[in-house]
Amino acid sequence: MQPWVYIVLVGIVAIVYALRLPARVKEDSDEKKSLKETEAALELYMADIEHENTELLQLVSSIKVQSQNNKTALQEEISGLREQVADLQKNLLLFDARLTAEEKGLLQLSAAFGSGAAAARSEDTGAVPQATQTEAAPVKQKPVSSIKQRYPRLFELHAQGKSIDSIAKTAGLQRGEVQLILQLANQEESV
Secondary structure (H helix, E strand, C coil): CCHHHHHHHHHHHHHHHHHHCCCCCCCCHHHHHHHHHHHHHHHHHHHHHHHHHHHHHHHHHHHHHHHHHHHHHHHHHHHHHHHHHHHHHHHHHHHHHHHHHHHHHHHHHHHHHHHHHHHHHHHHHCCCCHHHHHHHCCCCCCCCCHHHHHCHHHHHHHHCCCCHHHHHHHHCCCHHHHHHHHHHHHHHHHC
């Protein structure tokens, strides 16, 4: 209920009370005093209600202003976080593109190194190409490759079944480097 409704109800009660009093022709001073006291009490009560209503309106308006300020601050923070997410997504895409480019470069380097190493071995040994060499000679036990001698810790971790990311982190190398080294070792073993 609204505060003015209370005031109207109190006024109606006072009027009904005044009308129900027996009308007396003679005026007693006691009756006048009690009527004046009742009117004064009602006026005081209405003033108190009006004061409380004013305080309540001020409190509601301050709460409204505070909630608006909080809403604005939260919207600004959300906007800032969205910008940060967008920047992070852009950086992630750039990083992925750069990583993919480096991995492609390492794979090309691996392929070039693998074919260059096979050609160098055949020149050093004066052997026939690989297909005829395997047909003519029985399979010999393969010596430990030079790449495995250079990176013993890497191959030890790989033999333990560790992931490429884990090996890269432990060895202090890039993921692409670890992949390249493992591929080179596989190529040396297959030669």
